[in-house]
Amino acid sequence: MTDFEFDAALAIVGEPGGARATLGEGWTVGPAVNGGILMALAGEAARAAVTGAGGHGDVLVLSAHFLSAALPGPARLDTEVLRAGRSTSTAQVSVRQAAGDAPDDPADSERMRALVTLGDLARHAQPVHRSTAPPHMPPPERCIRADRSLGGEFARGITMLDRVDLRLDPDTVGWAVGRPSGRGELRAWVRFADGREPDPLALLYFVDGLPPVSFDLGAQGWAPTIELTAHLRAYPAPGWLQVRVRSANVAGGLYEEDAELWDADGRLVAQSRQLAGLRMPGAA
């Protein structure tokens, strides 16, 4: 164990089948625990269950469907190993909170269900035939650090902003001062504030760690994730991660958000797509 806050957030006690974790007050967006933390927890639970069954240790792809808002407090992680194969293994993870786990929630509730396929990321690192190049961005020291004062009342409830060093490209923060660009793109550098280096589980958190790209489209309020699938493509090098999130299809209160993450060597290490809800200005 380490003293890093992200590792503490992923601490799981008990055996697969009866594993438990504590969803922390420090990783919330308003009242709810961030979905990226739930995905990283599911990745860790899948890893523990699959390696226990003789399978693989690295998440290659995780698909999460979000069922209800997770609240700070105890949670149960139910894991089922579907396959422990030669080149990949697959597990299912359910994150649940029971009545009383979260004081405001009266019923037993499943928060998220995920399918996770694992393999050996080191084996898939080389050779690189094609790789998306990172966007041109000012260096972190010339970007704008996101903190809980940026973006008005809402941002004050985003406790996880205290745990990350998130530097937004100045070209993509007009929304914070009432001037969204309308392009549907945010770019940022990101790392943990306490110096923990990124690893595959951290990538599962960071793919959902930026403000919603809908802010850049002029949409108001938070954008609840319905589903998010992340592909992890390589172990990240130590240092900053570079993130670009974009949306090209916004209709009828739904949009997709595509995230790409590059490591400090400029290697694409993860990509994700989520389907999320939003309320556009003027919408009924």
Next chain:
Amino acid sequence: MTDFEFDAALAIVGEPGGARATLGEGWTVGPAVNGGILMALAGEAARAAVTGAGGHGDVLVLSAHFLSAALPGPARLDTEVLRAGRSTSTAQVSVRQAAGDAPDDPADSERMRALVTLGDLARHAQPVHRSTAPPHMPPPERCIRADRSLGGEFARGITMLDRVDLRLDPDTVGWAVGRPSGRGELRAWVRFADGREPDPLALLYFVDGLPPVSFDLGAQGWAPTIELTAHLRAYPAPGWLQVRVRSANVAGGLYEEDAELWDADGRLVAQSRQLAGLRMPGAA
């Protein structure tokens, strides 16, 4: 019921919990049943289970993890409704074949597990704020119809090519004559050969209905899908669907394949991303 072959392929008998279907000889790629058919079946099973529980009837997003190759023959569809909510409902579907269902397969095997979130697509059709424009392509009559003679020995085993009218953009079929472009992009028009019009379940099939984009990168052989997630964004208009598949990240024997589908009105109706395996020329 109709006489259309796709509807016959999706015929499910029995109640959710004990539902069964027959995976047809007519939808194979070599010995295996196409993954898009499994996804459409899972979508239909989820729809039946969720509407039976008072939930929603349209697939919004389906995430499928593929566990073993499905073979023609009987299959079981185990469905669990996770949530029947106000705006969305979520179900899990497992496609299994038991020992003896497929003559060549000696053991009970799970073929695919999927998480499916459903809603009301009509409610999400309008207004359209942003939509990816379809690519410029020659009309279907100036494209190249894919049949089992195109692409050599391998294509002769793709029985589903008899059931679709697939017209490849001539600019993206160099691979069929040994000259892949290396761009990682295929474009095509597609519809069912028997005149069945597209609907959301058909979109789940068509997102995986083209040759693998890895052919355009010079990769040999089939590209097994590890995971595929599809977002359905609108009911398709009758007529041709336009499809573009691309891959930008190919490394260590894995690549992503992104598909976009537009209907005859030029509306983006579906998009998908899959993680798949491939063997590049010269790879060990």
